[in-house]
Amino acid sequence: MDFKPFHNIKHIMQNRFSHVYFIGIGGIGMSALARYFNTQNFSVFGYDRTRSTLTQKLEDEGIDIAYTDSVDVIPEAFKSKNKTLVIYTPAIPKDAVILNWFRNQGFEVMKRAEVLGLLTQTQQSICVGGTHGKTTISTMIGHLLYSSEVGCNAFLGGISQNYNSNLLVNAHSSKVVIEADEFDRSFLHLHPHTAVVSAIDADHLDIYGTHDELIKAFQDFTSQIVQDGILLYKHGLDFTPRVNEDVEVLTYNVEEGDFHVEKLHLVDGFYHFDFVTPNGVIPNMVLGVPGRVNVENAVAALAVAYMHGVDLDELRYALASFKGIHRRFQYHVRQEGLVYIDDYAHHPEELRATISSVRSIYPDKKITGIFQPHLFSRTKDFAVGFAESLALLDELWLMDIYPAREEPIPGVTSELILKEVACPAVLVTCEQIEEKLKEAPLQVLLTLGAGDIDRLVPKVRDLLINRTI
DSSP: OOOOSOOOHHHHTTTOOSEEEEETTTSHHHHHHHHHHHHTTOEEEEEOSSOOHHHHHHHHTTOEEEOSOSGGGSOGGGOOTTTEEEEEOTTSOTTOHHHHHHHHTTOEEEEHHHHHHHHTTTSEEEEEEOSSSHHHHHHHHHHHHHTSSSOOEEEEEEEETTTTEEEEOOTTOOEEEEEEOOGGGGGGGOOOSEEEEOOOOSOOHHHHSSHHHHHHHHHHHHHTOOTTOEEEEETTOSOOOOOOTTOEEEEEOSSSSSBEEEEEEEETTEEEEEEEETTEEEEEEEOSSOOHHHHHHHHHHHHHHHHTTOOHHHHHHHHHHOOOBTTBSEEEEEOSSOEEEEEOOOSHHHHHHHHHHHHHHOTTSOEEEEEOOBOHHHHHHHHHHHHHHHTTSSEEEEOOOBOTTOOOOTTOSTHHHHTTOOSOEEEOOHHHHHHHHHHSOOSEEEEEOSSGGGGGHHHHHHHHHHHHO
């Protein structure tokens, strides 16, 4: 396939549109697309249900946003179906007023993943999928490539701490890094040159019904890798990929696989190791972010960057300079007697990996976790799994379920987790958390979850810092 430098989207759209309306613009994936269209001199407007730090940043970048689901908030300039493209996230409710108005009026309405599919048609796309790990791996890959002579573009599922953005643009590079989202089968709009599969744990059963159906979707995803492409998947996964004959299949993991590490050891909380490839060993690598879970992610990212031509010195420098991702194992307080880490973990396996990583760094410290379950359906499906993972804590403060796109399910509350968890645990409100933080004996504190717990983080940080003054 003849890969070309990253196209101007107007060329791909054949100059059909000058305006783009984003429904659900505050989502992490949607905001990256909105930023891209804004850099390409489209008129961009968006709707989201609530104002957030991310929507405020978009507004600061010149993108207008409305927070009322009403036709009245659609600017007149965006009411022409001949010049306006509408992009929406599948997380938007089906009865959303604005979305249905655009549809009923005959506008071109596309899912976010469909637009990403268009953007990558003539690109050497690197698509990272997995029920967890994909945001960190894709952001690491983006940083390793972008900071090298190879270069890349990237639409990321998190805010990179290196760039304070979820969008990287290099018009001279034909490579584009995409987070391949399995929710609503969105990743099936992508046709990767290089695909990464990090995990296929049961999740999104409200979409797939069974774990087997989820696995089949990942097989469909890997079957769409283009001619002479590459599949890299985690060694040890209970997964038989389906690929075309000319696709190279490789594995990775911390200790086993075509790509793995040797001589792994901690120095002042950070991991050092030798990186093993099918062609030899690259010694003296240092990972710039803490946590054993990130070593596994780094092996995947290093493997992709290595196979795409990043030289050894560039790999070393970029890995050591990687600063992490907002809400992924992010330190907010790091003092001798008190540590506070925030993480997006919202699946039992993610919680297990994060808490275990913290335990490996602070084996003799008391670890207290504040967890906000995400989605009624996920809580219903995995209550026991959540309880087992959270039991790795020394103490749990458990919040109410964050509903996101869902309506309540009768009988499904955080009590389902509380009654199963083996460590000391208590249900808490935001107000109670603030009170407990003023005097509770704490050594290592974690905030965990994918809901609006992130809005609590600045207050938690400030309260903890004030305790130590």
